[in-house]
Amino acid sequence: MSRIGKKPVDLPSGVTASVSGQQIEVKGPKGTRSFKATDDVTLAVEDNAVTITPRGKSKRARQQWGMSRTMVANLVTGVTDGFKKELEIQGVGYRANMQGNTLKLNLGLSHDVDYTPPEGVTVTAPKQTEIVVEGIDEQLVGQVAANIREWRKPEPYKGKGIRYKGEFIFRKEGKKK
Numbered sequence: 001m002s003r004i005g006k007k008p009v010d011l012p013s014g015v016t017a018s019v020s021g022q023q024i025e026v027k028g029p030k031g032t033r034s035f036k037a038t039d040d041v042t043l044a045v046e047d048n049a050v051t052i053t054p055r056g057k058s059k060r061a062r063q064q065w066g067m068s069r070t071m072v073a074n075l076v077t078g079v080t081d082g083f084k085k086e087l088e089i090q091g092v093g094y095r096a097n098m099q100g101n102t103l104k105l106n107l108g109l110s111h112d113v114d115y116t117p118p119e120g121v122t123v124t125a126p127k128q129t130e131i132v133v134e135g136i137d138e139q140l141v142g143q144v145a146a147n148i149r150e151w152r153k154p155e156p157y158k159g160k161g162i163r164y165k166g167e168f169i170f171r172k173e174g175k176k177k
Contacts, residue, residue: 005065008049028079040064078136085145087131091160095128107152
């Protein structure tokens, strides 16, 4: 039995969900998101909550049960609160700033890096050493943050680079004489 799948997803006030076949669409104050479930589960909206039940007792049906419930819960969270990833830049001369919709990164390369975020994601730089990525799609927000981090991953000797806020980088000792 899936402990996650058994729990219904509550819909807060201001959020509506509609099911048509295997497609669920959730509308909220921040926008609209949809998810297409596999044929192994059944989606139902009742009493201001979304319930997911498996069709059959196969291993795949049980796997899809918990995953589908989590996806629907993420849709509801996205349209109510949204998702947010914070990055911090460490290193002498490393900085970020916004120019219009483009994020300009100075990362010690021979050129500046210009990053234009995809539609549905907003990127801001409140300080020169901080980047905030926000949106209603958790996967897209995480992917944008990972793409930005990819330009300069934190290195283990000096700790320079772009890291997630609160991320611990295991430091190594340098050469000994």
